[in-house]
Amino acid sequence: MQARFMRNLLVFCISILFAAKANGQDAYRVYVEPDGWSIGTNIGVTDLWGNVGTQSIIDHYTNSHYTDKMCFMGGLFGRYTIHPALGIRLMANYGVLYATDKWNEDKAIVLGQLEGSDPVQRYLRSQTAKDQIFEGSFLLEVTPMRINPESKSAHRRGQVFLGAGVGVFHFTPYSTVGDGTTFIKTYDLHLEGQGWGGSYPKQYSLWQPAIPLVIGYRWDIGQHLNLGIEYMYRYTFCKYLDGVSGKYVDPKAFYTHMSPEQAAIAEAVADKEPYFNKQSPNPAGNLRGNGGNESYSTVTLTFYYKVLTRNRLWWRP
Numbered sequence: 001m002q003a004r005f006m007r008n009l010l011v012f013c014i015s016i017l018f019a020a021k022a023n024g025q026d027a028y029r030v031y032v033e034p035d036g037w038s039i040g041t042n043i044g045v046t047d048l049w050g051n052v053g054t055q056s057i058i059d060h061y062t063n064s065h066y067t068d069k070m071c072f073m074g075g076l077f078g079r080y081t082i083h084p085a086l087g088i089r090l091m092a093n094y095g096v097l098y099a100t101d102k103w104n105e106d107k108a109i110v111l112g113q114l115e116g117s118d119p120v121q122r123y124l125r126s127q128t129a130k131d132q133i134f135e136g137s138f139l140l141e142v143t144p145m146r147i148n149p150e151s152k153s154a155h156r157r158g159q160v161f162l163g164a165g166v167g168v169f170h171f172t173p174y175s176t177v178g179d180g181t182t183f184i185k186t187y188d189l190h191l192e193g194q195g196w197g198g199s200y201p202k203q204y205s206l207w208q209p210a211i212p213l214v215i216g217y218r219w220d221i222g223q224h225l226n227l228g229i230e231y232m233y234r235y236t237f238c239k240y241l242d243g244v245s246g247k248y249v250d251p252k253a254f255y256t257h258m259s260p261e262q263a264a265i266a267e268a269v270a271d272k273e274p275y276f277n278k279q280s281p282n283p284a285g286n287l288r289g290n291g292g293n294e295s296y297s298t299v300t301l302t303f304y305y306k307v308l309t310r311n312r313l314w315w316r317p
Contacts, residue, residue, distance in 0.1 A: 032149050033081045033306070038226070040304025043074035046097050047297045050242035051289035052129045053099035054107075055118050063103045071096040073133065073298050084146035084154060089139040089163070097131040097171075097296050099242055125288075126276040129242035130174040130183050133296070135234075137167030137212050157221075163214040167234065170207050173243045178268040179275040186243050189258075189266040192288065193249045194240075196257055201246055210234040216302070228302040234295055241294040250284035 047060070054060045073095025081087045107119035141163040145153040174183040175191075187206065190196060195203030216230025239245040248271060254263035270288070273279040282288070 032084045032146060032154050033087075035081050035083070036307060038079040038081070038304045038306045040077050040079060040226075040302055041074070042077065042091075042093070042230075042300045042302040043072065044298045044300025046071045046073045046095050046133075048097040048099040048129065048131065048242060048294070049296060050099060050129070050294035051244040051292075052101055052122075052127045052242040054103050054122070059107060059119070060103065063106050065100070065102050065105065069098050069100075071098045071130075073300070077304070079141075079304060084149045085143045087141045087143075089141060089165075091135075091137045091139065091167075093133070093135050093137075095133050095298070097133060097241065098129070100128040101125050102128070124273055124277050124279065126179075126272040127242070127244055128176050128183075129244070131241055131296075132172040132174075133169055134171075135167055135169035135210070137165055137210070139163045139165035139212060139214065141214075158217060158219050160217055161215075163212075163216075165212050167210040167212050168207065169210055169234075169236075171238075171241060172206065173240065175243050175269050176272075177265055178272060184265070184269070186269060189262065189269055190254075191243055191249075191266060191270040192246045193253060193257075196253070200249070204238060204240050208236055208238045210236045218302075224306045226302075226304050226306065228304075229300070230302060231297065231299050233297040235293070236295055237293055239289075239291060239293060241296065244289040245291055246287075246289060248282040248284055248286045248288045251281065253284075 054063065060066065073093050075091060075093030075095075077089050077091040079087055079089045101122045104119040104123040108117075108123035111117050111120055141161050143159050143161045145151070145156065145159055148154060173186050175186050176183055190203075193200035212232055212234045214230050214232040216228050218226050218228035221227055251263075251267045251271075254266045254270075257263075258266065268275070271282050274281050
C-alpha cells in the first residue's frame, strides 16, 4: 500500500512539472508572489527520534545500518500567500516511521561490550519500532527576504523560508516478536503495563498533538510552478511513538491482565534481550527507556502550482 501510494504521488509530481514547463513560457515574470492560492504535494524520508535507536544524532545518520530500511512520508497541501513574505499552509500526510537498536552495533563493537555504555545497552536491548502515521497540520510561513517586496533580494527565484504551526496525528505502533522479523501491532499488548491502574503508567491515546517546525529553500520555476526542499521537525507530547518509555514489568503481570496467548506475545515483544544476546530476562523495575517526549522529522521535496487569481500586486500603490 505504501509503495503504491508513493509511486502515484511521484507520478503526480512529474505530471505537474511537465505541465508547468509546457505552459510557463512567459517572457516576463515578476518573482514576487501576489496573494492567492497554491496546491502542492510533498514526498521525502522520515526519521523517528525516541528511545529506540541511537542517542547521538551523528550516530543516527552515520551508522552502517541506517539505510537498511528507509521509510517515507508524502501528501498534499494547500497554500495561501497573504503577502510575499507571509503565507499559510494546510497539509495532510501519510507515512511510516522506523527505528532500531541495531543502529548501535558499530559503536557496541568498538566499545567491546563495555558495561554501562549507552550504545552497548541500547544494542543489547534489541528493540525495533515502526509506526504508521496520518497527520494534518497548519503552518505559518515566513520568507524573510521578501519582507520588503521592492528590494532586489525579493525578486530572486530562490528563497529561504521558515515555518511553525500546530498539528495532529494518528499513529499505529508496531514491533517485532522475540528475534523474529515480522511486525505486529503493540498498542493492545500494554508492554509497560499502560492502563492497568495502580503504579502502572496511564494508557496513551493514538491521537496526539504536535508542533511542526520547518526550514527550507524554494525556487520559482516559470509562471506557476515552485520547487523546494525542506526539513520539518515535529515535536510531540507522546512518550510511546516507539513503544518504549519506562520500566520493564514482571512477565507474570501480562498473564494476569491478558489471555495466555496475548501475554506470551507481549512478553516476547517487551523484553528481547534473552532472544538476541543470551541474557537473562530483565527484572521488573529495570529501565526499558529513559522517558521523555518523542518526535519525528522529514526531509522532503515539495512541488506546488500557483493559481494566480490576481494580476494586480496589492501591496504596491
